[in-house]
Structure formats: C-alpha cells, structure tokens
C-alpha cells in the first residue's frame with residue numbers, strides 16, 4: 320500500500336491509475352479504525368478497481384478542544400488495517416498540508432446543519448463540509464463511502480454533493496454494531512469497563528422506539544425514551560429526536576412523513592456517543 324503525506328504525490332498516483340481506466344473508491348476517515356470502517360472498505364472493494372483512504376483528524380470540525388486532544392490516534396495499527404483491507408493508497412496529511420491558509424469557507428445547509436448535532440456542535444458541519452470537499456478535490460473518486468452511523472453528516476454530504484454537482488457518487492453503508500448493539504465508534508475505546516456495560520442501553524431504547532412507532536405520539540415516544548435513558552445515573556441525553564429521514568424536520572404526526580429516523584446524542588461519563596435508527 321502506498322502512503323502519501325502530500326497532495327501532489329496523491330494526485331500524481333491517482334492520475335496514473337485513472338489514466339489506466341481504473342475506477343476509484345474513497346473512504347475518508349479520522350483513523351482509529353474499527354470494524355465499522357472496515358465494512359466501508361469491503362463495500363468500496365466490491366464497487367471499484369482501486370480503493371483509497373484518507374486519515375486526517377480534522378481540527379476544524381471539533382468545536383471542543385478537549386475532544387480534539389482526546390480523539391484516539393492509532394496510526395501504525397491503522398496503516399496495518401488498511402493494508403489488510405486491500406486499500407491501495409492512503410493519504411495521511413498533516414494540518415499544514417491540508418490548511419496552509421486559515422479556513423474561511425462558510426457553508427449553509429439550511430435546516431440540515433442547524434438541528435441536533437448542528438445545534439450542539441456549532442461549526443462542526445462546516446468543518447466536515449470543508450474537509451470532505453477538499454478531499455474530494457484531491458482524490459477525485461468515482462464513489463465515496465460514509466456510514467449511516469453519522470446520519471446527519473451523511474445527509475449534509477449528500478446535499479453538498481448534489482448542490483455543488485460534485486462528480487462523485489455517495490454510498491451510504493449500514494451502521495456496524497457490537498454483539499450487544501452498541502454502535503461501533505472510535506470513541507468507544509474511551510469508555511471505562513463499567514460504562515461499556517451501560518452503553519448498549521442506547522440502542523436498546525432506539526429499538527424499543529421502533530417497536531412502539533405509531534402506537535404513541537411522536538412527542539410521547541421521545542419523552543419516554545429520554546426518561547428511560549436518563550434513568551441510568553451515568554447517562555445524560557443531549558438530544559433525542561424523531562425526524563423526517565430526508566429533511567430532518569420534526570413532523571407533528573406519524574403521517575406527515577414517508578420515512579422517519581430517530582437520532583440521539585448521549586453523554587456517558589466523559590464520552591459523547593451518537594446513534595440513530597431508521598424507523599420506517
């Protein structure tokens with residue numbers, strides 16, 4: 320596997336591959352790779368001739384300095400896992416390479432980036448949009464792979480790609496879960512053994528919401544779920560919302576939308592976990 324630190328080397332390598340007619344699949348990551356990421360590489364391998372990755376802990380998408388500092392970094396293991404996953408090239412730039420000048424770009428995704436994660440992590444999605452667009456320009460992939468775990472991020476990237484007519488197909492991949500239901504996340508390694516036992520409660524409650532869909536009003540169900548989670552002394556729900564799966568607008572009634580998703584962010588000790596489940 321080729322590992323490049325510079326944009327110039329990455330572009331040169333990929334233009335040669337493209338010159339030979341190869342299709343390019345791309346998985347952008349912030350490293351600390353786990354099975355969830357590896358499933359994206361599996362999907363990318365099936366669809367493309369060449370699979371590429373980036374590892375870049377993007378500072379401008381962290382609204383909290385402590386979170387950025389504590390974000391797990393496991394570069395050696397990551398490179399080994401990428402090799403094993405059949406990745407042909409990894410672009411691993413430093414901050415200077417990505418942002419030689421201060422970032423001034425401002426995106427506005429209307430409602431999509433104002434609610435839920437957008438509300439509680441101001442500036443987060445602008446940072447995501449800036450880095451993903453820049454990575455797309457460098458890699459110029461035919462397809463890029465994102466997990467449904469970061470549901471709102473996925474909707475924003477789909478919208479950006481559509482609105483800016485970027486020539487890349489966005490492929491959404493299912494959330495990978497531990498056997499007890501906890502959504503795989505790089506942040507899970509920061510849970511204490513005691514917290515790790517409690518964490519699956521999040522998915523359990525989301526699954527119960529799915530079972531109870533339409534049997535109660537949306538508000539009743541949201542309130543019930545928040546109560547269930549906050550009943551654990553260690554859990555603190557930041558938001559839990561049942562929203563339209565495309566617009567992320569909260570409908571008044573189950574019949575107001577063709578597809579709905581429940582999204583939540585929950586603090587467990589010092590770790591903030593997010594999860595979601597498509598209800599219908």
Ligand code: PAF
Pocket residue numbers: 347348349375377380447450451469472
């Ligand atoms: O989902 C992530 O890991 C990041 O937000 C992404 C898409 C790699 C951008 O930094």
